Amino acid sequence: MSYGNKIIRVIKGRRPKIVVIGGGTGLPVILNSLRDKNAAITAIVTVADDGGSSGAIRNYINVVPPGDIRNVLVALSDMPADFLNVFQYRFNGNDSFFAGHAIGNLIIAALSEMEDNIFDAVQKLSKMMKVDGHVFPASNEPLTLNAEFTDGSQISGETEITHAGKRVKRVWITNTDDQNKTPEAVAPVIQAIQEADVVVLGPGSLFTSILPNLMIENLGEAVRTTKAEVIYNCNIMTQLGETEHFTDADHVRVLDQHLGGNFVNTVLVNTQKVPDDYLDHQKYDEYLYQVKPDFAGLRALGCNVISDNFLDLHDHGVFHNGDKVAAEIINLALQKGTRKRR
Template identity: 65%
Template sequence: MIQERKKNNPKIVVIGGGTGLPVILNGLKSKNADVTAIVTVADDGGSSGTLRNYANIVPPGDIRNVLVSLSNIPSVQKDIFQYRFDTNDHFLAGHSIGNLIIAAMSEMRSSIFEAIQLLSKMMMVDGHVYPAAEEALILHAIFEDGTKISGESKIAKERKKIERVYVTPTEDDHKAKASRKVLAAIHDADMVVLGPGSLFTSILPNLMIDDLGKAVKETKAKVVYICNIMTQLGETENFTDADHVCVLHQHLGKKFIDTVLVNIGEVPENYMDTERYNEYLVQVAHDFKGLAEEVPSIISDDFLELRDQGVFHNGTKVVDELFKLAFDNRRLEKRNSY
């Protein structure tokens, strides 16, 4: 019955990383979407960065969170997979069990792609999860002053305006390329969703893989960008919503985004715990005139979810909007085909 409903629902590919991606994926799963997640592999901080350097694997953190968001295993098993060792545990300090399992399975299978597919079966994942590439990538940033830095975790610390970013494999003797099945998923999709997530360090690292970015530009699917609610320290300080879109278009050399989802809900003054969420600054300012010059369609609504003294996208409201947009596009295509 579920598979039958999926056949009638849109094929949606979501590209990104960070904490925003699982929120959207969880909402898509609840609506029985035919969903594929393409996950960044340029993270080099925290547990992921340590395992990446120590075991020479693709950073597992974002992959772990995506697997959990699409999993149908009992919540207690998810909690075990997500459990992070205490900082007093020395050797295991800061590592989550899921990261260690992904690292072990990558070594067992000699392939991050095969490891994820096996884990997807074990965790009863409802959808497809693919790494953006099958090797760890290094994210490089060139700043407006001409200086350059390498490493995703170092970029924001510079507090400089970013001119552009690009990626290279750790072994710089070849070009980065998309993981198997990624390009086919993008070309076969009804909709490709970017974000929500850090513009320069969660979304663009995927699009900077040449064949992946080319596929997003060429797909017949509608491309939707979910704009961030807050500006980010060292990345998008003083950015408007139009600035976010403009950066994406400049990096790919084409105005490829069809629709932007913009939050217009107001974050209450002094609501956020600025120590806990210290990377977020102020709400993204609106520039609807600038957006209209970049994209054909803008959807604005109160997409806010306030919890734990933090600001998040309301996954249910965002996904309802994505589904409505996908079905409207499908009806339009049918009408045009007559």
């Protein structure tokens, strides 16, 4: 890790400001690695999840679903591993009342009631958990993800969208409790985006983890107009019902279409082939094929391309190598920070 260590020495006097936007299981991997490189991190986390423990809590208690927030808090926390293991513990299926619930989700839900909103609850919990950085829910209110499919039909709810078995054409979000109220991000979220050296999108599901954040009008506008370098960390695998047979350029094209203009500056692309028959398709049933490269298409969209072996294979799953991705993000942040100071 000489490259990473070199970066840390260079930025000792100034921590680059990095905003990472998304949700899902890929986000904590990148955040963990960025922590090790002495970055000033703000994680903006989707609040449109309605599945699993998060969805059940959301149905019982009128709070923003806490699952992705919980995982990000753990990724950035300086608390001992024993505490974090308890925070992440999920009750067994035979515990009828608590079955499937993570303790951390229950704590976040409780604090949301105590503080009367999710944003203040997460800030208080961040201090309690000694989080190195900021964790901001994308919205202070529960949001519902809506989708239109290529056949013209529409449906609401992240779980329903991912299990519809159709190709998604576009998504948008609405306020869960008040359809007439325009969803918005709170001021600290917008300020973090405006002041960042780089804004990182992904990895994560294009339509159900990344775009739900960008479809919050003032948040999407902040990303579209920020002076920061906007980086898209392209997924390694395509996803059932979302990005089947997509190239890397197709992913960016969808982002541009949703925000109304070319706004992605740099795309990180994995070029290492996933070995045949390595992926356990039963365990990772949403993953289909490896994303196809289209460097000419990316350049036509105005994107710089950084390609490398970003692959990390374990447990018969396909993941990003967090250290390699974080090193590229830090390097871009340093370059952007230097240009800003000039």
